[in-house]
Amino acid sequence: MTRSQTDIEIAIDWLVRLQGDAVTESDWREFDAWLTASPANADAYDAALAFDQRLDLDARMAERQAAPDKPLATVVPLRRPSRRTWIWSAGGAIAATLVAGAILLNGADLFGGRETTYATGVGERKIVSLEDGTRIELNAASRLSVRFERNVRRVRLDDAQAFFDVAKDPRRPFLIEAGDTQVRVVGTQFDVRRRDGLVAVGVQRGLVEVRAGAPDAAPLRLKPGQGVAHREGQAEDTRVAPVAADEVAGWRQGRLIYRDQPLSQIVGDLNRLFQRPVKLADARTANLRLSGVLIVDDQDAMVDRLSHLLPVRTTKTKDAIVIRAR
Numbered sequence: 348m349t350r351s352q353t354d355i356e357i358a359i360d361w362l363v364r365l366q367g368d369a370v371t372e373s374d375w376r377e378f379d380a381w382l383t384a385s386p387a388n389a390d391a392y393d394a395a396l397a398f399d400q401r402l403d404l405d406a407r408m409a410e411r412q413a414a415p416d417k418p419l420a421t422v423v424p425l426r427r428p429s430r431r432t433w434i435w436s437a438g439g440a441i442a443a444t445l446v447a448g449a450i451l452l453n454g455a456d457l458f459g460g461r462e463t464t465y466a467t468g469v470g471e472r473k474i475v476s477l478e479d480g481t482r483i484e485l486n487a488a489s490r491l492s493v494r495f496e497r498n499v500r501r502v503r504l505d506d507a508q509a510f511f512d513v514a515k516d517p518r519r520p521f522l523i524e525a526g527d528t529q530v531r532v533v534g535t536q537f538d539v540r541r542r543d544g545l546v547a548v549g550v551q552r553g554l555v556e557v558r559a560g561a562p563d564a565a566p567l568r569l570k571p572g573q574g575v576a577h578r579e580g581q582a583e584d585t586r587v588a589p590v591a592a593d594e595v596a597g598w599r600q601g602r603l604i605y606r607d608q609p610l611s612q613i614v615g616d617l618n619r620l621f622q623r624p625v626k627l628a629d630a631r632t633a634n635l636r637l638s639g640v641l642i643v644d645d646q647d648a649m650v651d652r653l654s655h656l657l658p659v660r661t662t663k664t665k666d667a668i669v670i671r672a673r
Contacts, residue, residue: 354391357381362395363519378517379533379554383566393520395549398615401438414481418574459474462494470620480514486598488619495519508540510599531556537569538595543615549574559585610635610657614670621646628671635672 358543361378364370368666451542463660467473467485475483477493479500485491489507493500498518502511504525515534523530528548535553540546548557548569560582567575567587575592597604603616617625623646627633639656641649649669650661658673668672 354387355395356389358395362517383556383568462492464492466490469622479516482512484510484599504539504541506542510538512536526584527560529558544579546579547576549590551592551595599644605637605639607636607638613637625668628669632670632672
């Protein structure tokens with residue numbers, strides 16, 4: 348994709364604005380609207396980020412050469428190099444024009460980072476704190492991988508459900524891949540679920556961009572109290588829908604909330620919470636649908652509640668609980 352000088356100058360202006368001490372929530376919303384208005388905007392911003400980060404690398408190498416007898420870790424400053432600060436702040440439009448030209452002429456180096464995998468077992472939940480300040484709460488029987496690169500923070504969900512509280516970083520957008528769905532944010536709170544071929548995203552705070560299906564699909568922009576859900580490979584008709592706040596955070600507070608969901612999905616959730624398997628007798632039973640709330644406590648009590656909410660009966664065998672339609 349071709350980047351224009353003007354696009355990059357605007358991207359640099361956003362980079363400076365969002366790193367300032369006076370940045371407001373309104374600024375973040377305006378930035379998100381600009382970023383998602385055109386693929387060229389995102390491309391220009393990524394290029395500006397990469398150039399900005401290259402200045403970091405140049406400054407570190409210069410300090411390393413000035414003190415070759417010291418380990419690199421001891422000479423890397425925790426603050427931004429003053430030379431880079433001068434480039435962004437001094438000279439205003441002239442500096443932005445010069446930097447934009449340098450980006451267009453030279454491109455930007457992208458350096459990958461180490462990938463880390465986090466997982467939980469059956470009945471286990473875990474809170475992960477990432478190096479950028481982001482917190483991820485993993486639901487039971489979940490697995491995801493995190494990779495921080497120079498200009499982007501990446502997460503890949505396998506079979507998982509996770510709640511994200513993403514630290515704001517205008518220099519590195521936060522991207523999540525969940526099957527055929529990509530989620531892009533800068534800083535916000537939201538839930539992503541990828542289970543048994545179904546992908547769902549619900550937003551609690553901030554703005555979230557979701558692309559369902561092909562990477563070049565039109566993005567859906569979600570506000571607090573909105574969500575999307577679809578089956579992988581069938582994203583063409585995905586629509587934004589209202590999602591209650593208690594639904595986004597329900598599993599974190601010990602509640603499983605369902606809206607016209609098949610019993611097969613509910614049993615799948617139970618089997619991620621408890622070691623003793625719950626089985627469905629047949630397809631008819633699996634296709635029964637439930638709208639309601641299940642409190643997460645004892646397995647027997649939860650299964651018993653199902654028999655009051657649905658026309659089913661349960662049978663306990665030596666190694667399982669079997670649910671059958673009445």
